[in-house]
Amino acid sequence: MKTVLITGCSSGYGLETARHFHAQGWTVIATMRTPREGLLPDSERVRILPLDVTSPESVASAVEAAGPIDVLVNNAGIGVVGAFEATPMSHVREVFDTNTFGVLAMVQAVIPQMRENRSGVIVNVTSSVTLAPMPLAAAYTASKQAVAGFTGSLAHELAAFDIRVKLVEPGYAPTTRFAANTVIPVMDLVPEAYAEFARPIFAGFADPALTTKESDVAEAVWLAANDASDRLHYPAGSDAVALARAA
Numbered sequence: 001m002k003t004v005l006i007t008g009c010s011s012g013y014g015l016e017t018a019r020h021f022h023a024q025g026w027t028v029i030a031t032m033r034t035p036r037e038g039l040l041p042d043s044e045r046v047r048i049l050p051l052d053v054t055s056p057e058s059v060a061s062a063v064e065a066a067g068p069i070d071v072l073v074n075n076a077g078i079g080v081v082g083a084f085e086a087t088p089m090s091h092v093r094e095v096f097d098t099n100t101f102g103v104l105a106m107v108q109a110v111i112p113q114m115r116e117n118r119s120g121v122i123v124n125v126t127s128s129v130t131l132a133p134m135p136l137a138a139a140y141t142a143s144k145q146a147v148a149g150f151t152g153s154l155a156h157e158l159a160a161f162d163i164r165v166k167l168v169e170p171g172y173a174p175t176t177r178f179a180a181n182t183v184i185p186v187m188d189l190v191p192e193a194y195a196e197f198a199r200p201i202f203a204g205f206a207d208p209a210l211t212t213k214e215s216d217v218a219e220a221v222w223l224a225a226n227d228a229s230d231r232l233h234y235p236a237g238s239d240a241v242a243l244a245r246a247a
Helices: 013-025 058-065 090-118 140-157 192-206 212-225 238-246
Strands: 003-006 027-032 047-049 071-074 120-124 164-170 234-237
Touching: 003 058, 003 120, 013 027, 013 140, 013 212, 027 058, 047 071, 058 090, 071 090, 071 212, 090 120, 090 140, 090 164, 120 140, 120 212, 140 164, 212 234
Parallel strands: 003 027, 003 071, 027 047, 071 120, 120 164, 164 234
Antiparallel strands: none
């Protein structure tokens, strides 16, 4: 029986991915900053652990408590939406701490056991902004682009130890409330000078032409985790697939 550790399982992609892997018979280590009961099936194959990916101590503790890990899914992330001009650097750093450095920390923590076992898969969940950068999301895009480059490089580095590294690129999912779940209220980052430019973009958030379902991402992560090929990119959702084909 294989074990997957997934970050950011309190809602959205992470929670759906945890449910999907459990349904396939895997042991699931579901992590979140504040553990909550009732989110996942009451099963001996499900463990919920506290994890703050921005804390070295929390990362080390969670990986140790998890035990042997066959697959790591780095899903935890936060957003920041608005004009970059108005975005405080403190919030830019907060986004990078979770979206970028949190991923790097988790990967560095699990590599030793995977290298010793000469087996394992690391799946990093980014965003379709790595395929087509989105306006009013410059800091977020930068944090995800950094992970995309890191993943591609790491895939070469770890192939010698039979460790596969994959990149799942979800499209936009309104159900994850991306624009609402940001480190600072969105409209605080839209000065009057940007109002006319921002209006149709926010309208697109509310009524997107193409969307991604949480199940799309869970299935893409599942495929990536079980694909023995050297494929790197796994776009998830109709909008992400369309962007990938156009890239």
